[in-house]
Amino acid sequence: MGRAGKLERKPRFAVAVTVVFFAWLYLPILAVALFSFNDKKSLSAFSGFSLRWYDEFFHNSALIDSLVASLKIASVATLGSLVLGTMLALGLERVRSRRSRVIGAVTLLPLVTPEIVTGVAALLLFTGISLKLSMTTVILAEITFSIAYVTVIVRGRLSGISLEVEEAACDLGCTPFQALRLVILPTLVPALIGAGLLVFALVFDDFVLAFFTTGVDPQPLPVRVYASIRFGVSPAINAIGTLMLVASALLIVAALTLPRLFSRGTSSVDLITGGDRR
């Protein structure tokens, strides 16, 4: 009993460090959210509750244009990277050879490459082939960057599907393409939803790649926000920040929970961390 009591005593130092860590992490964000409801322009004194900065944001057509642009970029990039990433994953998983292992490793490089390198490289490529910077170039860069995430998640799920499942489909009368369409892709749906939501959230508020590859108008929202801060900080930025925070959080929560509804037991967390693979 005595021993157990000792073990159960909470280490105060660890508790203190944890509290400081979370305060450090979330207090600035909470401040942003709080001051987005301030009725004065001050960013240091909260004088009263109001929605004027949200009102200002929704009546600022340039910001709204940027929001729409970011939503478009994120949607197209998500679809594009889902298609390409899934194709890559299928190819890598079904053609097992040493070459596919090397290609598989290379696929993961974008995950660890500093984004600024990817951004500069994309910019050099686009100017090199004289492609005019625009929303299209942002989308191209974001797709390139996102394929790796899709491939990792889809491969995780694919490796859990025995090759015999595909053979069973053929055995029961499917052509190889029908086996893919009727059996493999439906089995991948949870992974595809998870990957899609994750990529959408990542691309929607991505700044670095967007900054290097965007054209003049309309700029993606994060780039527009950064640009407007240089001309003085408006609490409207806090309102945008709060909205993006809420939207991103909802997306991430959806990415983690939706796949669970589709197939009990496997969420994209498991797919990313590799846990709980049946």
Place this chain on the structure above:
Amino acid sequence: MNASTDQTPSVSLRGLTKVYGGATVVDGLDLDIASGEFFSLLGPSGCGKTTTLRMIAGFSDPTSGSVLVGGEDVTSTPPHKRDVNTVFQSYALFEHLDVHRNVGFGLRRRGIDKATIDRRVSDMLELVELGDRGKDRPNQLSGGQRQRVALARALINQPKVLLLDEPLAALDLKLRHAMQAELKAIQREVGITFLFVTHDQDEALTMSDRVAIMNEGVIEQCGAPEDVYERPTSIFAAGFIGTSNLMHGSWTQGCVSVLPALEIPAPSHRGSAEGDAVSIAVRPEKIWLSELTPAMHRVPGTIVSTVYHGATTQYVVSIAPDLTLTVLEQNLPQMRTDNRWNAGDRVEVGWLPEHTVVLT
């Protein structure tokens, strides 16, 4: 065996060969499997039995030779056009479909109308005793139930031959024995040819009409379970199914001379000449330690060890410095439960001449 109305074999293999990167996995297999037969391919892992099955299903292309299903050459026919279905070792159920849709999958692919599919799926689920689980997803089922779904999903298509790739390997022992009996009963009921691949000799012996023992890509012996067990023709077959007392010697006047002082009478073998090397085998349960009859061939020896197995007791008897025989004795009711023989006892062992099997 189901009365075969059809004289054409369900499956015929003609010189079927598969070479993987220089290694011959399946070597010139010739085999005919009759319609309605329960046929087992039995062999250790790596003997080529699964590769043979995959070539019949169409998942693997033969290097040479041909596969005939129902008399029709399907060697270059893709899997989805072959009148063959497979029960996979991992079951390979479609996790995104419920049990009913899993079982009806093959019929839907053939464009059969929904009412017929529903009726046939219900019948099939009744047959495998899963009538009330149609709405469940595969991951809600136990291993034995998943195995039945896999069986139902393949059987419902009424293929010319059903291929089973070690389907019971993942089940625990009790369930495996229950499923063996059930598989055999289902096979009798539907009358479809079963080609069963296994490394488990009990499974092969208890279920099959015929067993082919496969080793290193060739069929060592093929016949009814009693034939391959009682009359093995090769050293491999004698050792792989059950245990055998192997003795090596040479022909001497109608006997096999194992040791200078030990000559065992054996049925003479075609083409065997005086002095030729020969191996013989005797099953442990055919050798007696007591109640020897005059008709038996008798050999004196010394008990080396005894192992009590419950229903049987196993004795190892030393005949000569480098020759021991294993003897399996039933623990019959009139015998006392304590061992009647102990290590060191001088004994005489004997067996009937017809239980001496000459191997090639």
